[in-house]
Amino acid sequence: MEFVLEEGKDLRGECSTLILPALSIGNVGQLAVDLLVASTRAERVAYESSSNGLAFVQQRGPILKGRMIDFAKNFADFIAASGKKHVVVLSSLDFSRWQKVDMSSGLQMYYLSSVNADGTDEACQRLGWKRLEEYNPAHKKWEYLSTLAEGNPQREDSSFCEGGDKDEDYYPSLPFASLFSCLKAKGLKVTCLLCYCSEGDNMSDAFQLAEAACKLVGLNPRNFNGNADGGWVIPFSWQTVYGPPPDICSAIVFVR
Template sequence: MEFVLEQGKDLNKDCSNLILPALSIGNVGQLAVDLLVSSTGADTIGYLDDPFVLPCVGNDAYRPSPRGDLALPLQAYESSSSGLTLVQQRSPVIKGMMVEYARNLADFAAASGKKHVVVLSGLDFGKLQRIDMSSGLQIYYLSSKNADGTDDDCEQLGWKRLQEYNPHQRCWEYLSNLAEGNSVEDVSLPVEDELEEEDYYPSLPFAALFSCFKARGLKVTCLLCYCSEGDNMSDAFHLAEAASKLLKLNPDNFHGDNGEKWIIPFSWMTVYGPPADVSIF
C-alpha cells in the first residue's frame, strides 16, 4: 500500500485518532465516515493506493459546487480541530484478499503514528440472537484493550461487548495467527457454503481489520450496529454519534448550520435518485 500526500500537505502528528469503515451490510460504516468528514470540516490530505482494493472514481462527495476534485477508492482526510484522521473506502476488497488489505492498512496506521483506530461497521440484523429495544438502537463494541474484547470506557457509555467474540474460536484464532504472521498451514477453514453460525462474525471485514491492527500493537475499537439493507442514514447518524462520544469530540468544533451538529454530505441527496414525479399519483 502506498500513501500519496496531496501537493503541499503533510500529515498532522496531532491527528492521532484514525476512523475508518469496514464494508458490510447497509454500508453504514461508510455513511458514518461520510457524515464525520462533512461535519468536522475535514480536508483531503491524500489517498491510499492498495492493490487489493477495486478501482473506482467519482465526483467530490461533500461540496455542492465541485472544483474538479475526484473521489477515489481510499481517500484520507484530516480534521485538525478534532484531532482526527479519517479514511473513506469507496469500493470493495478483492475476494479472498481482506487480510492482506487489513495488514497494509495496519502498517500505514502504525507508520503514521496513529494511537487509536476506530472501525465502524454494520452487522446483519437477522443474526441478532436477542432483541432488546428498551434503550433504543444498541451499539456493540469490540476492543483490543483486554484479551476478552472488553473496554471499561465503552461499558461506561452503555454499550455491550459483541457477545459472539471468542478469541479461542477457530476462525478468530486463524485470523489472529494470520495477522501476526504465524504459520497456518495445518489449519483448514470451512468454505463459504459450510460456514457455521459461530463463523459469521470472524468472516466479516471488521474482524480482519481488528485482528491486524491489534497485531501491530495499536489500540483498536470496533463500533458495530445491527441493521438491514435499505435506508440506513439513521444508523449512520447513530454510529457517527457513538464514535464522537468514544473519542470525546467537541460538538462545538463541528460545522453544522443553524445550530445543528451534523452536516449532511452533498452526495446523500442523490442516494435514491431524484424524487418521483408527483403527476403520476
C-alpha cells in the same frame, strides 16, 4: 498497496486517532464516516481534522475476493507507520443475526476493543455499550485471523472472508474482524463500534453510529454548528446516495 498524499500535504502527528469504516451490510460505517468528515470540516489529505485531533479514511469499493487479510495487514502497516495511536472502526452487522432483540432503548451499540484480551473496555462499558458477545478469541476462526495477522505464513483460505453459514463463523468472516486482528497485531489500540441493521435507507443508523464515535473520542456534535438537528452537517453526497427521487407525475385512469 500504495498510499499517495495530495501534493504539498502531509499527515499530522497531532491527528493520532483514526476513524474508518469496514464494508458491511447497509453501508452504515461509510455513511457515518461521510457524516463525520462533513461535520468536522476535515481537510482532504486522506481526510484530517486537526482542530479535533482526528484523521479519517473512507472506503467505497469492496476488497478483491480472498484478499481481505492481505489488505488489512498492509493497511495496518501504513497506519502504524503514520503514527496513529487509536483506530476506531465503524461497521454494521446483519440484523437477522441478532439473538437478543431489545428495541426499547433504540439502536443498541456494541463494541470490540483491543484493550483487554476478552475484547472488553471499561470506557466503552461506561458509555452503556455492550461487548460483542459472539467474540471468542479462542474460537478457531478468530485464532486463524490472529495467526495470519501476526505474520504466520499460512495460506489464506479464499472462502474465509466471504461470510459463513454458521453463526459462530459469521462475525470473524467480516471485514471489521480482519482489520481488528491486524491492527491489534501491530500493537495499536483498536475499538470497533458495531450496530445491527438491514439493507435499505440507513441514514438514521449512520447518525447514531457517528454519534457513538464522537462520544468515544470526546466530541460534542452540537459544537459542529451544522445545518441539521444536533449540529451535524449533512454531506453533499447524501443528496443522491439512494438515487434521484421518483418523478412526480399525474396518473390518469380511464373507467368504462
